[in-house]
Amino acid sequence: MTDFAATKAKFHLPKGVIYLDGNSLGPLPVAAMERARRTIESEWGELLIRAWNLAGWMDQPRRVGDRIARLIGAAPGTVVMGDTLSIKMHQTLAAALSMRPERKVVLSDTGNFPSDLYIAQGLIESLDRGHVLKTVAPEAVEAELGEHVAVLMLTHVDYGSGRMHDMARLTQKAHAVGALVIWDLAHSAGAVPLDLAGCKADFAAGCTYKYLNGGPGAPAFIYLRPDHIDTARTALAGWLGHEAPFDFARDYRPARGIERMRIGTPSVVQMSILEAALDIWDQIDMAALRARSVELTELFIDRVEAQCPALKLDSPRPPAMRGSQVSFRFEHGYAVIQALIARGVIGDFRAPDRMRFGFAPLYTDHGDVRCAVDILAKILTERAWDRPEYRKVAAVT
Numbered sequence: 001m002t003d004f005a006a007t008k009a010k011f012h013l014p015k016g017v018i019y020l021d022g023n024s025l026g027p028l029p030v031a032a033m034e035r036a037r038r039t040i041e042s043e044w045g046e047l048l049i050r051a052w053n054l055a056g057w058m059d060q061p062r063r064v065g066d067r068i069a070r071l072i073g074a075a076p077g078t079v080v081m082g083d084t085l086s087i088k089m090h091q092t093l094a095a096a097l098s099m100r101p102e103r104k105v106v107l108s109d110t111g112n113f114p115s116d117l118y119i120a121q122g123l124i125e126s127l128d129r130g131h132v133l134k135t136v137a138p139e140a141v142e143a144e145l146g147e148h149v150a151v152l153m154l155t156h157v158d159y160g161s162g163r164m165h166d167m168a169r170l171t172q173k174a175h176a177v178g179a180l181v182i183w184d185l186a187h188s189a190g191a192v193p194l195d196l197a198g199c200k201a202d203f204a205a206g207c208t209y210k211y212l213n214g215g216p217g218a219p220a221f222i223y224l225r226p227d228h229i230d231t232a233r234t235a236l237a238g239w240l241g242h243e244a245p246f247d248f249a250r251d252y253r254p255a256r257g258i259e260r261m262r263i264g265t266p267s268v269v270q271m272s273i274l275e276a277a278l279d280i281w282d283q284i285d286m287a288a289l290r291a292r293s294v295e296l297t298e299l300f301i302d303r304v305e306a307q308c309p310a311l312k313l314d315s316p317r318p319p320a321m322r323g324s325q326v327s328f329r330f331e332h333g334y335a336v337i338q339a340l341i342a343r344g345v346i347g348d349f350r351a352p353d354r355m356r357f358g359f360a361p362l363y364t365d366h367g368d369v370r371c372a373v374d375i376l377a378k379i380l381t382e383r384a385w386d387r388p389e390y391r392k393v394a395a396v397t
Contacts (some may be wrong), residue, residue, distance in 0.1 A: 002288040007362040010280050011213070018368045022160045023187060023325045023358030026213030026277070035276035037314035040112065051268075059277075061266050062259060067278045068212070068221050071286065072185060072204065073195035078223055080258045081208075081274075082266050085186060085220040087236065089244045090120045090206035091261060092222065094235030095132065096151045096180040096203060097123075099228075102148030104131045105178070109138040115286075116184055121155060138163060143334030144175055149179040156194075160350050162315040164323050168199040169175075175200065186210060191220075191293070191324040191360075193286040196223055203228070211324070211360055212281070214274035222261050229258055236358050238263030280362065292361035293324040300326055300357065300369050307377035314354055324360065329353045334397065338390035339379045345372045349397045 012028040013019060019027055044053040050231045052058045063081035065153040072079070093106070103389050117133065123129040136144050138158070145152065152174045167183060172325055174181045180192040183204040188194060190211030196204055204223040208214035234254055239245050240262040254260040298319060304311060304326075314327040330336060337347055347357045357367075379385055 002283070002285045002292075004292060004361050006221065006367065007284070008282060008365065011363045013363060015358050018342045018345045018364075018372045020136075020359065020368075020372060021343060022213070022358065022360040023191070023210055023349050025209055026211060026360065027217060027363060028215070029213055029273075029277045029280060032215065032273045032276040035272050036269060039272040040122065044269075046354035057266070057268050057387075060268065060271050061262055064275060064278070065221055065258065065273055067207070067275075067282075067391060068189070069223075071194070072173055072189055072206070072223065073193070074204075074223050078197075078226055078229065078258055079221050080261050081219045081221050081271060082240075082262050083220055083264065084195045085184070085205055085207040086115050086119055086373060087263065088220045088222040088270045089116050089182070089184060090123060091235055091291050092203035092205055093151060093153060093243065094273045095119060095224075095228075095232040096182060098125070098233045098235075099231075100150035100178075101179060103148060104129075105149045106143065106151050106153055107144055107149045107179075108133065108135050108153045109141050110135045111138050111160060111163065112153070112155050113159045113184060113186065116155060124213065138165070142170060143164075143176050145170075145179060145356075147177050149174070149177065150181060151180050153182040153184075155184040155186065157191065157325070158246040159187055160314075160354055160356070161327050162322040162356075164188075164316075165322055167201065167279055168195070171201050171261055185188055187323050190281070193290050196225075201225065202287060208274050208277075211358075212274070213277040213362075215270060215277075216275050217267070218270050219267055222258075224258060225260065230256060231262070232260075236263050240264060240266075280359065282364070289361050293359055294319040296359040296361065296364060296366065297322070297326050299366060300359065300373065303370065303373040304328060304376065307373055308380050310380055311355075312333075323383075325356060325358045327354050327356045330355060332385055334393065335385040335387075335390040336376070336379060337397075339385040339387075340372075340376060342390075343375050343379070345375050351397070 043051040061081040113288040180202045185206030189206040209218040237252045311328040334349045337349045
């Protein structure tokens with residue numbers, strides 16, 4: 001059984017702070033500080049360029065990818081690290097479209113993360129081959145699937161509401177009409193159990209700075225179904241995706257295996273911090289984590305609805321339909337979040353009126369939830385949010 005009291009001690013959490021924003025940026029693992037120091041001082045400092053070989057830097061993206069594969073239900077050799085989530089989504093979509101050249105529709109939903117839609121719009125425009133991006137309400141996606149769809153591109157857990165798609169069902173339905181499926185796992189990896197291999201997902205990508213606690217700027221990961229790996233076009237043909245990068249050939253030859261989805265030089269220091277975070281995950285049972293997540297989110301919803309009647313639940317009520325995040329709507333939501341932060345409870349806000357709270361069992365417990373709701377209720381009852389300093393909108397909300 002996973003000991004969540006023990007895992008909480010593995011994170012640096014500022015005294016007096018209840019952190020409910022791991023769905024945006026996970027907190028600092030205590031071991032990450034020493035791991036970063038070792039990478040900087042002992043590897044970079046002492047080995048210099050030799051560290052690419054002697055410290056395993058060159059193999060790091062594949063090695064770390066295999067560790068993440070376990071957390072997303074993927075086989076070894078199907079995940080590799082590098083670059084940002086936006087770049088990895090571009091790679092997956094470009095590869096998928098090239099595999100369905102006769103079809104022209106990219107189907108997504110209106111709740112998808114805007115960046116993914118921007119990527120699709122930009123790629124469609126640059127290809128200029130008659131593709132269109134069609135978005136429908138999340139609950140209408142299945143009905144819209146047909147033989148005109150080339151790619152179904154969805155975020156598994158909605159960034160705003162926490163609504164969770166049925167990955168297995170939608171993947172099966174898409175395959176039944178000949179479409180390929182791409183899953184954005186930004187709010188899923190480390191939050192809910194996943195089975196990419198079992199549901200035969202075609203492509204997936206995700207970031208590692210949220211629930212996986214890799215730190216700001218931590219690299220993204222990309223997954224390809226095994227039978228797609230050696231045929232998928234890489235689209236962004238970078239040096240380290242070459243079959244033999246140190247041959248310095250003038251023509252590109254994609255590497256064999258998942259290495260072909262690498263592009264540029266990996267962020268070694270950042271990925272070393274992620275490795276320290278993954279040491280914690282090696283001890284985690286995902287079923288136990290999900291059970292604790294449901295306990296925490298159910299407790300939060302029940303207490304907010306009882307103590308804060310002015311707030312409207314924006315997340316699905318059945319826990320099976322949401323990830324590890326709960327959102328409430330309130331006209332003055334931004335100011336309320338700022339008042340919460342000033343009192344040591346950190347959540348975040350998404351326009352126009354959505355307050356988001358992320359629950360990470362590795363460091364969030366039942367006492368945190370009860371205390372956070374009591375503070376929230378007091379702010380609302382006393383209208384403590386109604387101050388000019390809480391209405392001033394910062395660059396990051």
